Amino acid sequence: MPPLGPRRREADCQGNIMTELDDLRDHLDRYRAVTLQCLDLLTDGDLTWRPGPGHYTLGQQFLHIAQAEDMLIRAQLYGDLDHERGRFPKGGLRVAELRALLNEARSRTCAALSELDDTRLAEPADLMGDQGARTRRWSLWLLVEHEVHHKAQVAVYLRQMGRTPPYFAAPLERGDGRTRT
Numbered sequence: 001m002p003p004l005g006p007r008r009r010e011a012d013c014q015g016n017i018m019t020e021l022d023d024l025r026d027h028l029d030r031y032r033a034v035t036l037q038c039l040d041l042l043t044d045g046d047l048t049w050r051p052g053p054g055h056y057t058l059g060q061q062f063l064h065i066a067q068a069e070d071m072l073i074r075a076q077l078y079g080d081l082d083h084e085r086g087r088f089p090k091g092g093l094r095v096a097e098l099r100a101l102l103n104e105a106r107s108r109t110c111a112a113l114s115e116l117d118d119t120r121l122a123e124p125a126d127l128m129g130d131q132g133a134r135t136r137r138w139s140l141w142l143l144v145e146h147e148v149h150h151k152a153q154v155a156v157y158l159r160q161m162g163r164t165p166p167y168f169a170a171p172l173e174r175g176d177g178r179t180r181t
């Protein structure tokens with residue numbers, strides 16, 4: 001695999017140049033806001049819905065987003081990998097509990113990111129013990145991809161339940177013409 005070079009530096013809507021970490025935070029913030037909008041549509045009773053045997057329940061999708069984020073950040077920034085953090089509890093899940101878990105995980109992520117700067121993104125990150133050639137950059141953008149993947153599954157579940165998921169890329173108001181996904 002060729003070495004990964006720095007990403008092109010993006011400009012925001014005002015023309016200000018963003019650092020790559022700012023760009024990453026922007027993606028994380030927008031997608032998490034959409035994930036939380038999905039959660040806002042649900043009752044505790046909805047969380048046990050799943051499309052069939054052997055699939056995550058709706059609640060487990062949200063829980064997995066929070067748990068995987070904690071696992072990835074601690075593994076790649078602190079070398080602290082503990083698969084127990086990804087274990088699902090035996091009891092039922094509640095919407096308020098999931099919202100708190102997502103917010104707490106994100107707050108730990110923001111604190112971890114604040115310890116980095118763009119020059120450190122090319123450092124190797126021994127993610128999950130078997131990705132020696134990967135960089136911090138690779139695994140942090142993987143975190144974005146992971147939330148995109150699971151919030152898309154949540155959107156499909158919502159459709160199957162007869163609900164309309166929120167717009168995928170940013171937390172728009174309901175009723176905005178772009179909310180169709």
Ligand code: NI
Binds near residue numbers: 064068146150
């Ligand atoms: Ni996953």
